Amino acid sequence: MEAQATIAKAKARLMLENPFFGAIAASMNIIVDDDLQTYSTTPDSITFGQNYLKEHSPRDIEFVLVSSAMHSLLRHNTRAGKRHKNLWQKATDHTINALLHRNGVSLPLEAEYSSEFEGMYSEEVYEKLKDQMSPEELEEDEIIEIAPQKITHDEHLQSEEFIEQLISKMNLQGTLPKDIRKVLPALFSERIDWQEALYRYISSYQKSSFRFMPPNMKYLYRGITLPSLGSELLRIVIAIDTSGSIDDELAQRFLGEVESIMLQFADYEIDLIMADSKIQSHRVYSAGERLDHEITGRGGTDFSVVFEYIEHYIDYPSLLIYFTDGRGKFPQHEPNYDTLWVAPQMIEVPFGDVISLQV
Numbered sequence: 001m002e003a004q005a006t007i008a009k010a011k012a013r014l015m016l017e018n019p020f021f022g023a024i025a026a027s028m029n030i031i032v033d034d035d036l037q038t039y040s041t042t043p044d045s046i047t048f049g050q051n052y053l054k055e056h057s058p059r060d061i062e063f064v065l066v067s068s069a070m071h072s073l074l075r076h077n078t079r080a081g082k083r084h085k086n087l088w089q090k091a092t093d094h095t096i097n098a099l100l101h102r103n104g105v106s107l108p109l110e111a112e113y114s115s116e117f118e119g120m121y122s123e124e125v126y127e128k129l130k131d132q133m134s135p136e137e138l139e140e141d142e143i144i145e146i147a148p149q150k151i152t153h154d155e156h157l158q159s160e161e162f163i164e165q166l167i168s169k170m171n172l173q174g175t176l177p178k179d180i181r182k183v184l185p186a187l188f189s190e191r192i193d194w195q196e197a198l199y200r201y202i203s204s205y206q207k208s209s210f211r212f213m214p215p216n217m218k219y220l221y222r223g224i225t226l227p228s229l230g231s232e233l234l235r236i237v238i239a240i241d242t243s244g245s246i247d248d249e250l251a252q253r254f255l256g257e258v259e260s261i262m263l264q265f266a267d268y269e270i271d272l273i274m275a276d277s278k279i280q281s282h283r284v285y286s287a288g289e290r291l292d293h294e295i296t297g298r299g300g301t302d303f304s305v306v307f308e309y310i311e312h313y314i315d316y317p318s319l320l321i322y323f324t325d326g327r328g329k330f331p332q333h334e335p336n337y338d339t340l341w342v343a344p345q346m347i348e349v350p351f352g353d354v355i356s357l358q359v
Contacts, residue, residue, distance in 0.1 A: 003032045003053045010061040018066070018105060020170050020177050024073055025065040027162065041068040043077060059106045066105060070096045073163070074183075076122060077146075083126060084141040087133070091126035095183060103177040119182040165263070168195055194357050198257075199264055201340055201355070205234060205319050234268040237317045239306045241324035242297030243276040250344065251295045254323040257342070257357065259291045261321075271314055277302040279309050301328025307335055 007030050015022030029045035036049035046068045053061065071077075076092040093112040101107055102118050117125045130138070170176045238261070240254045258272065267287050274280040276297035283293065303322070308331075310317055317337045326347030339352030346356045 003048070003050055006053050006058070006061060007032075007048070007065075010058055010065055013058070014062050014066060018103060018177070019175060020166065020180070021066040021070070021100070021103070021105065023166050025062075025069040028065070028069050028072065030065075039064055039068075041071065043072050043075075060108055063100070063106065063108055063111070066100060067093075067096055070099070074122065079122065080144055080146045082143065082145040084130070084138060085144045086141045087129055087138075088122075088126055088144070091129055092122045094125050094129070095120065095122045099177065099179055099183050102179050119179040121183050164195065165260070168199055168264070194355055195260070198340075198342065198355055198357075199261075201353070202234070202236065202261065202265070202319070202321075205236065234265050234270075235317070236268070236319045236321060237271040237273065237310060237314060239273040239275060239320060239322045239324075240295075241276070241301060241303075241322070241328070242274045242280055242295050243301035243328065244298045245301065245325055245327045246298075248295075250325070253357075254342075255291065255293065255295070257323065262289075262291060271310075271317075273306055273309065275306050275309075276300060278305055282309070282313070303328050304331040307331045310335070310337075 011022065011026050014025055031045055031047040032050060032053070033047050034050045036047060036052070038052050039046060039048045041047070046065065048061075048064075071092060074092070074096070076088075080088050090112055094114060094117045097107055097111050097113040098115070098118045098120070101113055101115075107113055117128070120128075167176065238258055240251070240258070242251065246254075258270075262268065262270065262285065265287075268285075269287075270285045271282065272285060272293065273282050274293070274296055276299040278299070280296040281293070285291065301324075303324070306320075306322065310320065319338045319340065320335070321340045321342060323342045324347075326341065326343045326345075326349070330350050332350075334351040339349075341347065341349050341352055341354045342357055343354065344357060346354055
């Protein structure tokens with residue numbers, strides 16, 4: 001119990017002082033082994049020895065948690081390629097420790113650290129370290145060859161979806177760690193860029209701040225506590241084009257993005273409308289409800305029916321988000337509320353703004 005309390009305290013302090021690193025560390029399975037003298041790691045777990053937890057300071061435990069989790073996040077075990085084993089390990093340690101130091105995480109005295117490597121990714125650090133070594137030193141270091149591997153979500157707790165949501169939240173709050181974009185360039189894909197734009201657009205309709213109570217419910221069942229957006233009630237309308245030009249894959253993608261919006265914002269009331277050339281369904285979702293909606297329609301496309309329906313049945317909307325491929329009849333008059341069209345590609349619209357999602 002004492003060991004678990006020590007780990008829980010370290011996690012909590014990380015989450016408060018460095019929410020990004022804390023959330024990454026919290027995503028790992030933590031195991032206590034009485035027979036282990038120090039600690040060991042795998043891509044999804046950290047095992048501490050009982051004595052190690054007793055003999056080291058809380059700051060040392062925090063460092064092990066976040067350092068091990070960042071090694072896992074950066075997939076260092078699968079990125080080695082054909083390189084010298086010890087030198088690669090040293091390079092990855094330098095990369096992570098420079099990032100942690102830059103963001104105020106305390107490093108133990110024995111940690112590999114140099115300000116020279118701040119803002120660099122592991123392959124760059126490896127080449128710099130290699131240039132500093134003699135041929136004799138390199139010859140003594142075993143060469144390993146690891147082919148790139150695709151790690152599935154079942155094999156790795158830190159799924160792409162989890163990381164994307166975490167980055168989006170921290171980016172909206174303005175609390176992403178310094179240099180994180182340089183160290184993790186692959187995680188800042190076009191998908192993140194358009195989702196960031198979408199969430200920023202929506203958040204402009206409510207004054208938002210992050211809070212941990214209540215937490216984001218998405219990963220709570222796995223013991224991962226992420227901050228949720230706390231704010232006044234967000235009231236928006238979302239329409240999904242269910243016409244024949246929308247195939248099943250795109251329709252499900254639209255629903256998935258609606259679910260992501262519901263996970264992103266803590267306090268909302270969303271009118272969800274399905275429509276093709278006529279209104280197929282209308283349901284109101286409030287905070288905490290699970291998205292449970294079937295795609296109905298598959299006729300022609302007349303966007304006007306949604307705007308007419310809103311005028312008659314929805315009071316004082318501030319924003320309509322319309323998921324569509326843009327193929328259909330547009331209304332002749334612009335409504336007195338804002339419209340955001342979200343499509344698989346950029347489309348021409350008579351009014352409103354357009355965001356192109358990456359599919």
